[in-house]
Amino acid sequence: xxxxxxxxxxxxxxxxxxxxxxxxxxxxxxxxxxxxxxxxxxxxxxxxxxxxxxxxxxxxxxxxxxxxxxxxxxxxxxxxxxxxxxxxxxxxxxxxxxxxxxxxxxxxxxxxxxxxxxxxxxxxxxxxxxxxxxxxxxxxxxxxxxxxxxxxxxxxxxxxxxxxxxxxxxxxxxxxxxxxxxxxxxxxxxxxxxxxxxxxxxxxxxxxxxxxxxxxxxxxxxxxxxxxxxxxxxxxxxxxxxxxxxxxxxxxxxxxxxxxxxxxxxxxxxxxxxxxxxxxxxxxxxxxxxxxxxxxxxxxxxxxxxxxxxxxxxxxxxxxxxxxxxxxxxxxxxxxxxxxxxxxxxxxxxxxxxxxxxxxxxxxxxxxxxxxxxxxxxxxxxxxxxxxxxxxxxxxxxxxxxxxxxxxxxxxxxxxxxxxxxxxxxxxxxxxxxxxxxxxxxxxxxxxxxxxxxxxxxxxxxxxxxxxxxxxxxxx
Amino acid sequence: xxxxxxxxxxxxxxxxxxxxxxxxxxxxxxxxxxxxxxxxxxxxxxxxxxxxxxxxxxxxxxxxxxxxxxxxxxxxxxxxxxxxxxxxxxxxxxxxxxxxxxxxxxxxxxxxxxxxxxxxxxxxxxxxxxxxxxxxxxxxxxxxx
Numbered sequence: 001x002x003x004x005x006x007x008x009x010x011x012x013x014x015x016x017x018x019x020x021x022x023x024x025x026x027x028x029x030x031x032x033x034x035x036x037x038x039x040x041x042x043x044x045x046x047x048x049x050x051x052x053x054x055x056x057x058x059x060x061x062x063x064x065x066x067x068x069x070x071x072x073x074x075x076x077x078x079x080x081x082x083x084x085x086x087x088x089x090x091x092x093x094x095x096x097x098x099x100x101x102x103x104x105x106x107x108x109x110x111x112x113x114x115x116x117x118x119x120x121x122x123x124x125x126x127x128x129x130x131x132x133x134x135x136x137x138x139x140x141x142x143x144x145x146x147x148x149x150x151x152x153x154x155x156x157x158x159x160x161x162x163x164x165x166x167x168x169x170x171x172x173x174x175x176x177x178x179x180x181x182x183x184x185x186x187x188x189x190x191x192x193x194x195x196x197x198x199x200x201x202x203x204x205x206x207x208x209x210x211x212x213x214x215x216x217x218x219x220x221x222x223x224x225x226x227x228x229x230x231x232x233x234x235x236x237x238x239x240x241x242x243x244x245x246x247x248x249x250x251x252x253x254x255x256x257x258x259x260x261x262x263x264x265x266x267x268x269x270x271x272x273x274x275x276x277x278x279x280x281x282x283x284x285x286x287x288x289x290x291x292x293x294x295x296x297x298x299x300x301x302x303x304x305x306x307x308x309x310x311x312x313x314x315x316x317x318x319x320x321x322x323x324x325x326x327x328x329x330x331x332x333x334x335x336x337x338x339x340x341x342x343x344x345x346x347x348x349x350x351x352x353x354x355x356x357x358x359x360x361x362x363x364x365x366x367x368x369x370x371x372x373x374x375x376x377x378x379x380x381x382x383x384x385x386x387x388x389x390x391x392x393x394x395x396x397x398x399x400x401x402x403x404x405x406x407x408x409x410x411x412x413x414x415x416x417x418x419x420x421x422x423x424x425x426x427x428x429x430x431x432x433x434x435x436x437x438x439x440x441x442x443x444x445x446x447x448x449x450x451x452x453x454x455x456x457x458x459x460x461x462x463x464x465x466x467x468x469x470x471x472x473x474x475x476x
Numbered sequence: 477x478x479x480x481x482x483x484x485x486x487x488x489x490x491x492x493x494x495x496x497x498x499x500x501x502x503x504x505x506x507x508x509x510x511x512x513x514x515x516x517x518x519x520x521x522x523x524x525x526x527x528x529x530x531x532x533x534x535x536x537x538x539x540x541x542x543x544x545x546x547x548x549x550x551x552x553x554x555x556x557x558x559x560x561x562x563x564x565x566x567x568x569x570x571x572x573x574x575x576x577x578x579x580x581x582x583x584x585x586x587x588x589x590x591x592x593x594x595x596x597x598x599x600x601x602x603x604x605x606x607x608x609x610x611x612x613x614x615x616x617x618x619x620x621x
Contacts, residue, residue: 039493067493069599069620094596094620131591200593203621241555242596243502246550250543253600267600337524403494407593407621434488436592465562476595 054085070267098236098293151290179283190239196298200476377443528580
């Protein structure tokens with residue numbers, strides 16, 4: 001991206017002044033280097049989002065922003081329903097409530113080093129991953145409706161997890177306001193056998209080593225220490241979310257004109273929050289959030305079972321679960337007053353600062369855990385939300401490394417088998433049903449996650465707490 | 477189908493930062509839609525590995541060709557997901573904004589198909605359906621994986 005098109009507000013804040021039909025400025029929160037590396041499409045998409053009705057304050061891009069669909073991936077935008085604000089299916093994305101959860105295991109690096117291969121096999125057997133995989137549950141209509149209403153709470157009550165897990169999930173594991181009656185039969189059909197499946201693409205389950213602690217107090221609150229072994233799971237609402245995204249994106253694209261919304265890009269398809277279509281989407285999207293929360297909860301149960309085979313004394317506790325493709329109703333301070341806004345985070349993590357009411361008591365002083373996934377060969381990070389993030393970008397932060405190379409280019413450059421062998425030499429065991437899938441997800445095809453995390457901290461969106469290195473990677 | 481039309485048919489992928497662009501080219505709009513569907517399935521696996529044993533039929537309706545392409549590809553994605561299928565052969569008819577499509581394939585067998593990635597949805601990004609000056613039709617969009 002050409003820096004000359006931006007107004008530099010600080011080393012990590014760049015503005016796109018409002019022009020034309022933009023209602024608010026665009027604000028890119030990233031270092032000079034990351035901004036320069038961003039596609040020009042990010043500029044265009046941030047500017048386009050700024051034209052939508054009811055947008056408040058600014059159209060934001062996180063440090064890992066890249067070219068998305070209508071909204072950039074790494075885009076954050078809040079809308080005021082009292083000002084004609086909209087809700088956008090494109091602003092949430094196809095994989096509704098895709099997110100990451102991290103579990104502590106109580107194990108140390110030395111505990112697993114001799115049995116790593118056994119653990120990798122056990123996880124590979126236990127976790128359904130890849131195209132066409134099915135879960136162990138088959139949901140009938142009643143179960144489906146209960147799952148869509150109950151989220152992770154439904155899963156725990158079915159025996160997939162423990163009650164304390166729920167305290168460490170956004171919304172306590174259940175998104176209120178879900179309306180399963182607005183979830184189509186086709187979406188339900190796609191999900192009947194998919195609860196408890198990982199999916200494919202950039203989704204993963206990783207066993208990781210806590211390699212470095214940056215903030216001892218926050219790390220202590222999160223109960224992690226150097227050389228601890230943790231597990232991170234990245235996946236979303238599977239076929240159900242994809243179907244909801246598809247159906248509403250299509251319907252909103254056609255309906256926008258009837259709501260007198262002038263879309264600069266059809267992919268920005270949206271509807272007024274206070275409209276029949278907007279309300280239907282909100283109800284269906286919240287049901288899909290519950291689907292994602294239930295899915296990650298069942299995967300957690302399967303992970304616990306796999307660990308129990310090899311390490312019967314291991315106790316896997318949920319550190320936190322964050323979603324990074326959502327639209328949520330939240331209270332924020334704007335111009336000195338508290339307002340209720342619908343905050344879209346498309347490839348962005350909520351990052352509440354310390355003493356936020358929604359946080360578990362144990363995390364109140366540290367702030368919300370922010371889980372940033374890296375690649376199978378580099379690192380992931382745990383950060384914590386800051387008070388400053390509220391004013392910076394409605395308490396939001398980055399969500400991952402973000403691709404720097406297309407899948408097509410990655411498969412030309414890397415060979416899956418060679419990559420698995422190379423990572424093995426580095427001490428990383430990769431289990432995947434698809435070597436082409438591994439090549440597409442090559443670590444070199446992603447941006448430098450360390451640079452993204454540094455920029456996230458520099459922009460005061462979140463503070464680094466710990467760096468995690470992969471030991472075992474289960475990919476779809 | 478005459479030889480020239482047959483030779484003109486092809487599919488290809490095009491670059492997108494995070495995902496994949498699928499493009500079908502053919503002598504008719506229908507052929508371009510069929511080839512775009514093949515490009516879609518080639519994102520998942522090599523279509524040559526998939527036996528065209530089981531037939532699915534889909535119907536779509538849209539006010540313009542571009543939305544019709546998105547609907548067609550999304551109908552295929554949805555059927556593949558719901559029935560664990562992968563398709564490898566297609567036949568499309570289009571009349572007055574209505575598409576009737578037939579898709580042949582088989583249930584995914586990971587050991588034989590080695591599917592790389594599932595497709596979440598066909599998007600409106602880089603969405604184009606047009607006839608080139610040489611008479612050939614192009615149908616394309618980016619798919620989210």
